[in-house]
Amino acid sequence: MYADYDAAPDLLKERVILVTGAGEGIGRAIALSFAAHGATVVLLGKTVAKLESVYDEIEAAGGPTPAIYPIHLEGATPHDYDELAASLQQAFGRLDGIVHNAAILPYLARIKDYEIEDWLKVMQVNLNAPFEITQICMPLLQASKDASVIFTTDAVGHDGKAFWGAYGVSKFGIEGLTQILAAELENSTVRVNCIDPGATRTALRKRAFPAEDNSVLKTPDALAPLYLWAIGPDSKGTTGKRLSWDA
Template identity: 40%
Template sequence: MSMGASTPEPAALAGRVILVAGANGALGESVARACVSAGANVVLLGRRVPRLQRLHDALVAMGSQPAIYPLDLLGASAADYAQMAARIGEACGRLDGIVHAAAEFQGLTPLANTEPVEFAQALHVNVTAPFALTQACLPMLRRAADSAVVFVLDDPARVGRAYWGGYGVSKFALRGMMQVWADELENSPVRVSALQPGPMQTGLRAKAFMTEPPGTWPPADAYAGACVHLLSPAGAAHRGQVWTPRIDGSQPPAVAVSIDLPMAPAGGVS
């Protein structure tokens, strides 16, 4: 199935409020734009305020009224998430979906050389934060007639191998958490599923594959339409599942790629 940013029905998310965590990253930004194109109002959550502001202005130009909620997932507490949920409720009156697109990746490093604090940070941002955010927003999601939580996963065949460290471990944990949430909410209005994109051009991938030629893979917006699909009522077909949609152009000719291991990897939340 081909699913790109241009394919969602214009009214697929009409009247819905969607929270995009990691809206300052490549995929999060693309998803926010696609949600607005599909009729949703979006709450942009991230830690890079200037980038969020630029996205906000672009969405306003599209005729939307987005909201910005600055939050650093690495340092956020349960109280911070509770306050976030309360403010979204006050400002928007409802919440119909969450996209967990934020990710912490410090770079490819052997586990033997990984600092414990960096390992813990990856688990916190990539697993604990999505758990706490979902938990805080669950009462609002339950009040909606139909709502969705979408986790963004990575290919276990790749990140379950050498050097992927805390990021790789966290993506396995996130997959398990998605399944637990989906099972617990099976008989509720809250649909839980996961999007597992194929390779795409993001800052995270550039850190991992430093010598990969630009343009080897599609941009992140190639998968934004698939995320809208999971958020919409049509996403019920993927409830409790991990979906890897086929994207036209996602299978370029094979390119020899070497993996560079940085001596002092730089981190960040994408």
């Protein structure tokens, strides 16, 4: 379905969209795609060099000048998020979309063997950070005439499987957050959905399945039509849904 979506060249013209984990993988691919369709993209991530590389790619392709916002979500504090919102307010005055893509997966392990420190780190990046960014940016989203928030989920956040530990639990939390927030914003101009990108050729996937031949997997670029549809105006009226590439 989504692979056949044909986005208008100016689908996201004059829209401001924040993408977390924008330096590589799916985040990089969708940031480039959003910019190619007219969006001013705020590139958020922890590695400045990677963000600068994406920035340069967008400029070289003739897209709107993006913005870079380096932040290490693992150690970010409420004050850091306050500063993020203040910077976005000063620079743009609104947000037309957020894609929460950043995530970590340190290892697969039984619950009884999971290191507490690692559990807390995963929850901080995968669940707490998306909540805090969305909450602090809510006034910016509500300043938009048509805003879309996209959380990233996973099959193991919908159907619990052994050994997926904190990562799986964090994705269950993301799906709950999506449904609750969508219900609370049902009568607003902000829609909220989550996307399960399915098996994709990323570093996180390789960490989970080191023996897998990832050359047979789809590349992050293949996901662009799904994210374009979900972030753009054609998905208006769709909220609280779990969108899947494989659906």
